[in-house]
Amino acid sequence: MNPVLIGIGLYVLAQLGIGAYVARRIRTEADYLVAGRSLGYGLSIFTIFATWFGAETCIGAAGSIYVEGLAGGTADPFGYGLCILLMGAVFAVPLWRRKLTTLADFFRQRYTAGVERLAVVLMVPTSLLWAAAQVRAFGQVLAAASGLEITLTITLAALVVVAYTVFGGLLADAWTDLVQGIALMTGLVVLFVMVWRDTGFEALAAVDPARLRLFGGPETPWLAVVEGWAIPVCGSVLAAELVARVIAARSPRVARRSAFIAGGLYLTVGLIPVTMGLLGTTLLPDLEHPDQLLTLLAGRYLPVALYTLFAGALVSAILSTVDSALLVASSLVSHNLVVPLWPDLSERGKVRLARGGVVAFGLVAYVMALHADGVYALVEEASAFGSAGLFVVIVTGLFTRIGGAWSALAALVTGVVVWIGGAYVVEAPYPYVTSLAAALLAYLSTAAVEHRLRPVPVVSQRA
Numbered sequence: 368m369n370p371v372l373i374g375i376g377l378y379v380l381a382q383l384g385i386g387a388y389v390a391r392r393i394r395t396e397a398d399y400l401v402a403g404r405s406l407g408y409g410l411s412i413f414t415i416f417a418t419w420f421g422a423e424t425c426i427g428a429a430g431s432i433y434v435e436g437l438a439g440g441t442a443d444p445f446g447y448g449l450c451i452l453l454m455g456a457v458f459a460v461p462l463w464r465r466k467l468t469t470l471a472d473f474f475r476q477r478y479t480a481g482v483e484r485l486a487v488v489l490m491v492p493t494s495l496l497w498a499a500a501q502v503r504a505f506g507q508v509l510a511a512a513s514g515l516e517i518t519l520t521i522t523l524a525a526l527v528v529v530a531y532t533v534f535g536g537l538l539a540d541a542w543t544d545l546v547q548g549i550a551l552m553t554g555l556v557v558l559f560v561m562v563w564r565d566t567g568f569e570a571l572a573a574v575d576p577a578r579l580r581l582f583g584g585p586e587t588p589w590l591a592v593v594e595g596w597a598i599p600v601c602g603s604v605l606a607a608e609l610v611a612r613v614i615a616a617r618s619p620r621v622a623r624r625s626a627f628i629a630g631g632l633y634l635t636v637g638l639i640p641v642t643m644g645l646l647g648t649t650l651l652p653d654l655e656h657p658d659q660l661l662t663l664l665a666g667r668y669l670p671v672a673l674y675t676l677f678a679g680a681l682v683s684a685i686l687s688t689v690d691s692a693l694l695v696a697s698s699l700v701s702h703n704l705v706v707p708l709w710p711d712l713s714e715r716g717k718v719r720l721a722r723g724g725v726v727a728f729g730l731v732a733y734v735m736a737l738h739a740d741g742v743y744a745l746v747e748e749a750s751a752f753g754s755a756g757l758f759v760v761i762v763t764g765l766f767t768r769i770g771g772a773w774s775a776l777a778a779l780v781t782g783v784v785v786w787i788g789g790a791y792v793v794e795a796p797y798p799y800v801t802s803l804a805a806a807l808l809a810y811l812s813t814a815a816v817e818h819r820l821r822p823v824p825v826v827s828q829r830a
Contacts, residue, residue: 432644444637446599554680756782
């Protein structure tokens with residue numbers, strides 16, 4: 368049997384074992400969805416890092432930089448690394464102190480249940496699209512290693528992901544993220560060392576200086592630069608998957624410091640795909656499919672044993688992302704939409720409901736992965752879908768007293784409508800920046816109307 372496939376199989380079995388073991392500690396909904404708010408530094412750092420460091424970071428970033436030079440890394444790793452650092456600097460502590468179970472809880476606390484429900488509707492599709500892309504990527508890795516049909520391998524991938532996520536919830540995710548993060552870093556470092564040993568610094572020094580422009584050349588419009596950075600930073604800094612990891616930390620200090628360390632780790636490890644992308648035009652020129660650069664380099668420079676380690680690293684990147692997406696989709700629907708309709712539901716019942724949601728959304732992601740060839744492009748768009756309004760509403764609601772429920776609803780609806788119109792209807796050059804500005808304007812203008820219509824308290828006067 369293929370040794371690479373055997374290695375992947377043993378690795379996956381280990382992940383399932385961790386999930387089954389951790390499941391014994393799950394007693395309440397908080398245990399399942401936020402790990403009982405008990406994560407220390409080790410688990411917090413690696414679950415933030417591994418959740419964000421997906422297949423796109425490994426494969427997509429190297430391919431994008433291969434084509435566009437350093438500017439191709441605007442989103443990954445630079446933009447997403449910056450968003451994790453921004454989470455630690457600005458948002459981690461105030462979000463943790465609100466004792467949220469899901470990000471949607473914030474919208475109910477600060478605004479109303481109606482705003483909460485609309486926020487869920489905007490957040491769930493992004494998680495599902497993200498999960499579908501990762502399931503398909505996992506299936507492709509299995510197909511390449513085994514020679515089996517892609518339909519069968521995607522089915523196996525979906526079963527594995529759903530099985531270990533449904534067992535232990537966020538706590539199982541955190542422990543498997545620790546293992547996956549270490550495996551991922553080890554695999555990438557091994558590939559870097561083997562390539563660097565063969566090429567040396569001379570190959571990197573020979574890279575065309577024009578390919579080293581992070582913000583593009585002087586001909587790049589500044590609004591295009593802002594658009595390119597705003598999508599990963601503003602679109603992801605308050606993503607439900609990242610917030611779930613932060614609020615699961617055992618203290619606000621752990622949450623903040625873990626985000627800082629994870630962001631630094633993300634940027635450091637992310638420089639390996641960046642370097643491979645820059646060297647790729649020399650080592651493997653004229654690739655028809657640039658996204659295959661990293662796997663082709665691994666096949667060229669690594670012996671079978673080390674290639675198996677690298678394949679495990681890719682599987683780690685995929686699993687650590689898809690489990691988070693499925694758990695978030697389930698938690699948003701079960702905790703924020705279903706449980707309020709069932710107020711007498713026991714803690715055990717809430718856990719069963721959340722686990723059922725993981726299975727249901729895993730099935731949806733599986734169907735999407737099976738039938739949507741363009742799912743990767745959809746995921747790229749999903750980073751922008753609805754996030755402009757969410758960003759505006761959370762930032763203004765978290766740090767100011769400006770605006771109420773109608774302001775939030777106006778911003779959420781305006782943000783998604785303007786983005787869809789700009790991206791698909793009129794094909795505007797900067798749809799995300801435009802949707803951010805429109806959402807902010809809608810929020811502030813509606814807040815002004817709310818303020819004017821607010822009843823003025825009557826002060827009684829003594830005769």
